Structure formats: structure tokens, C-alpha cells
Amino acid sequence: MTDKFLKAAVLLSLLFSAAVFAQAGPVPAPPIIGAKSYLMLDSRTGQSLAEHQADARLAPASLTKLMTAYVVFQALDRGQIQLADEVTVSEKAWRTQGSRMFIEVNSRVSVENLLLGMIVQSGNDASVALAEHVAGTESVFAELMNQYARSLGMVQSNFVNATGLPNDNHYSTARDLAVLARAIIEEFPEYYRWYSVREFEWNDIKQPNRNSLLWRDNSVDGMKTGHTDDAGYCLVSSAQRESMRIVAVVLGTSSAKARVDGSQALINYGFRFFETRLVYKAGEEVAKARVWKSANEYSSLGVLEDLYITIPRGSYDSLEMVRNVPASLNAPVAHGQPLAEIDVSLDGESLLRTELRALDDNPTGSFWQRTRDSVSLWFE
Numbered sequence: 001m002t003d004k005f006l007k008a009a010v011l012l013s014l015l016f017s018a019a020v021f022a023q024a025g026p027v028p029a030p031p032i033i034g035a036k037s038y039l040m041l042d043s044r045t046g047q048s049l050a051e052h053q054a055d056a057r058l059a060p061a062s063l064t065k066l067m068t069a070y071v072v073f074q075a076l077d078r079g080q081i082q083l084a085d086e087v088t089v090s091e092k093a094w095r096t097q098g099s100r101m102f103i104e105v106n107s108r109v110s111v112e113n114l115l116l117g118m119i120v121q122s123g124n125d126a127s128v129a130l131a132e133h134v135a136g137t138e139s140v141f142a143e144l145m146n147q148y149a150r151s152l153g154m155v156q157s158n159f160v161n162a163t164g165l166p167n168d169n170h171y172s173t174a175r176d177l178a179v180l181a182r183a184i185i186e187e188f189p190e191y192y193r194w195y196s197v198r199e200f201e202w203n204d205i206k207q208p209n210r211n212s213l214l215w216r217d218n219s220v221d222g223m224k225t226g227h228t229d230d231a232g233y234c235l236v237s238s239a240q241r242e243s244m245r246i247v248a249v250v251l252g253t254s255s256a257k258a259r260v261d262g263s264q265a266l267i268n269y270g271f272r273f274f275e276t277r278l279v280y281k282a283g284e285e286v287a288k289a290r291v292w293k294s295a296n297e298y299s300s301l302g303v304l305e306d307l308y309i310t311i312p313r314g315s316y317d318s319l320e321m322v323r324n325v326p327a328s329l330n331a332p333v334a335h336g337q338p339l340a341e342i343d344v345s346l347d348g349e350s351l352l353r354t355e356l357r358a359l360d361d362n363p364t365g366s367f368w369q370r371t372r373d374s375v376s377l378w379f380e
Contacts, residue, residue, distance in 0.1 A: 035252050042244065058174075060157075060170075066224050071134060071144050072134060087109055102205050109129065109202075122210060128163065139160075149176070149180075156173045156175070164226060174249040192222060233258060280307045286303070290327070290328075295363050299360065
């Protein structure tokens, strides 16, 4: 998990800034929405497409439950708990204020149903019950939340509870919440599908998903709403059209309608003016490097994971790709070793620069090969 997101962070840091987009083609400024903070990005590449005060620390309200779910998903993935586990509802969970799943004290509810109660119904009671099942107490669970947040690079977040109920030391940012949303989508697709469930019934009480974008836009398949007096109305949404997925985080709007309208405007803008394209497939030979004194005269170079880029829509054919391969490399070469670099540019502006790596081992050659190449190098 950590290595995966470290690689994603490195790739994100290499991607071009929003200013480059403006030079590449007729891309208008993003829509203005009434929110304290927002961020929209390409989920695959992490490229920001529109943002405003994205690093401002704000109360996340029930968006907190994205992190609660992430910790529970990790516990499921590690085999520490099971979906079929029956959780005994504590009095603390039952008494938790705010939105509720309406579980009864001392009743037994499966982890799966509690997750649905938290994700679809935004149940604070379900959130506390899950926290207690995973970590014993909600406070210990909050420590897990912060540990996972740090491992994901959510450096501007701190959690003190599993629900998002107000606390001065409980905060996050639009950028951190976008990182979290991407992590759930990428790491736990089998659980992410629950974020598109439109309604869930428990204890003879049927409640709809509060994310009304699920009814408005068929491309939207998640994720979570939030609201407190301090936080305002918040929404993390995710939508996929063709091969592109967008995540939008909108914090601090004045009404439920404003958060939905603002999120929809951002999503439409992102899909209309940008696209995600595959630059190179993992393992595809991009270039060859001459390797002296090696068993094989040349080593194939490429990327070890599929390499994508976010660009203004319709500009892919105008991309220029320059491969910078050193003229002199010596054996041995190990698989995955960085040997060269590729620079992807548009209209003279560098958009993406990343390393090209050896796709195979190339060991030191025989005595004859080494001697021959040593002589040849005298004339290079």
C-alpha cells in the first residue's frame, strides 16, 4: 500500500501544473462555486484540474467516515475481521448523536451491514460500533485513522473520532480527502461499489443515500456527504466516463443543493475539457540502450507500471516525447534499474518527465565480450 501511493505521489509531483493547460489549448477557467474549499482531480494521475483553497484546514463532518471505512477495509484485507462478524452494539454506539442507522443496544449486527449503515445512511452509531470492533475503543481507532492518514500522505489531517462530530482538533483538507478517496477507489474496488448503493433499510427504517448526484448523473458512483453547522455542507464525489475517472471534493457550501450543483459543475468541466491517455504500457519497450561489456549488446527500456497523463482534450496527437538515453552504460544491468529518461511535452512545455528502466537483467559479459568492448570504447 505504502509503495503504491509513494509511486503515485512521485508521478503526481512530476506532472505539469494547471498553468500549462492554459498554454496548451482553449481551456476556460473552471466554474466558480460557492464553497470554502474545493479540489477536482483526475483520479488515475492525481492531476489537479480545478481547485480553491485546497489546503485549508476545515471540519470534514461525515466525510470523516471515508477514513473510518478505509481503516475497516484495511482490517478486512488483513484478515483481522470478517464481513460476517457479528458485532455487539455498545451503549456508547447506540447513544451516539447525529445521523443514525438505528441499531439497538446489545443487538448483534454484521460488519457488512454496519458498513452499509455507515456508507449509505451515514450512521454515526454504525461508525462507532465498527471502530470498537476493530480497535476496542473509538479513541484507539482514531489513532489508527491518523496512522493510515500519514501513510497515505494526508499531512494536513487529524482525526479524533470515527464519525466527524465536531471537535477543534478534528480537521482535514480538500487535498487530503481527495488522496483518501483515490486510495479507496484504487485499493478496495470490491468495497467501493457500496458507495453507489442508493438506499439501505435497517430496523424497518429505509433511508436513501444522501448523495443525490447518484440520481442526477449516471456516471457518478460515489462517494460521501457531510454536514455540521461548523463544516457547512460537504461532498466528495466520484464519476467515471469512458476511461477517465474524476474525484471532486467540495467543502463548506451553504446548502445541500449548493454542494450538489457545485460538484456537478466541476465534474462536467473536468470531463468536457480534459482527458486521460495511456502514454506507455507496463513492460512495453520504449527505447534501447547500448550496454558495454554486457552479455547482451542492448537493454530494452520502458516503464514498470502503465504510464498515464492528463491533458487538454484533443491534444494527444500534439504531444512530443523525447527519450534521453546515455550513450555509455556499463554492465551489469538489473531489471528495474533506471537508465534513461523520457520527457513528454506539449507546445514546448514539459508536461511529464519520468525514468525509463531496464526491462530485463543484462549481466556482465564473457571475457571476450569485455575485452572487445574495452577496445571499442577507446575509439568512442
